[in-house]
Amino acid sequence: MTTSAWDERAEAYRVSATHATGVDLDLLVDFCEPGPGKDALDVATGGGHVARRLREAGCRVTTCDPSPGMQADVLCWAEDMPFADGSFDAVANRFAAHHFSDVHVAVAEMARVSRGPVVVVDMNYADEAVERAELLRDPGHVKTYSEAEWREIFAAAGLTVADFRLVPRGYPLEDWLARTGCVGEEAAAVRRELAHVTDAEGVWHGDVVVIKGVKR
Numbered sequence: 001m002t003t004s005a006w007d008e009r010a011e012a013y014r015v016s017a018t019h020a021t022g023v024d025l026d027l028l029v030d031f032c033e034p035g036p037g038k039d040a041l042d043v044a045t046g047g048g049h050v051a052r053r054l055r056e057a058g059c060r061v062t063t064c065d066p067s068p069g070m071q072a073d074v075l076c077w078a079e080d081m082p083f084a085d086g087s088f089d090a091v092a093n094r095f096a097a098h099h100f101s102d103v104h105v106a107v108a109e110m111a112r113v114s115r116g117p118v119v120v121v122d123m124n125y126a127d128e129a130v131e132r133a134e135l136l137r138d139p140g141h142v143k144t145y146s147e148a149e150w151r152e153i154f155a156a157a158g159l160t161v162a163d164f165r166l167v168p169r170g171y172p173l174e175d176w177l178a179r180t181g182c183v184g185e186e187a188a189a190v191r192r193e194l195a196h197v198t199d200a201e202g203v204w205h206g207d208v209v210v211i212k213g214v215k216r
């Protein structure tokens with residue numbers, strides 16, 4: 001596995017309006033039960049938007065990401081994190097699980113290092129056309145998961161699902177393509193695959209999963 005593609009895109013994620021805001025981000029912060037003196041971990045921090053919001057809510061936040069360009073506190077993969085068991089009051093992860101090579105191992109790692117909630121936000125599985133579009137736009141895409149799959153992944157990690165929400169979101173298609181440098185024939189193919197979920201303003205729509213797990 002390599003992070004060079006992520007290193008090149010780091011600035012695009014730091015300034016991305018899609019990542020900086022959203023009902024899913026508000027819910028994630030709420031589900032983390034933040035507060036002064038609490039220690040939180042932001043896994044796959046990317047442009048750091050989750051970390052910023054958790055800090056604003058009073059937490060001490062540690063960030064981790066395997067891409068040096070993302071400038072996280074700790075360089076590591078979600079599947080293998082160098083933190084002791086129960087190190088954090090809350091562990092959060094947003095818009096990254098669909099890139100994980102082994103999501104079961106990653107969520108088990110998040111459960112291991114948390115002594116409180118584990119909160120994951122990611123795109124909900126829609127259909128195979130959307131999956132093909134995701135992969136064309138970014139060869140680092142592995143898979144998005146349905147509600148049933150998320151519940152199984154959390155259960156396998158020893159987590160009880162305390163809350164599960166589906167939040168509708170829209171992604172301006174051209175900005176979304178530009179973030180990963182997807183142009184030409186590939187971008188045209190992505191537009192075709194997403195035509196059934198794209199509106200007249202060029203925004204494509206899909207649900208976002210917000211899931212809170214607590215240790216059994």
Ligand SMILES: C[S@@+](CC[C@H](N)C(=O)[O-])C[C@H]1O[C@@H](n2cnc3c(N)ncnc32)[C@H](O)[C@@H]1O
Pocket residue numbers: 003006013019020043044045046047048049050065066067070076077078079093094095096099100101
């Ligand atoms: C879309 S960005 C994350 C966005 C950020 N969490 C937010 O909400 O703004 C995806 C991040 O996942 C990271 N990533 C990719 N594969 C990973 C893995 N296996 N473990 C941890 N992080 C990974 C990338 O380096 C990248 O920074």
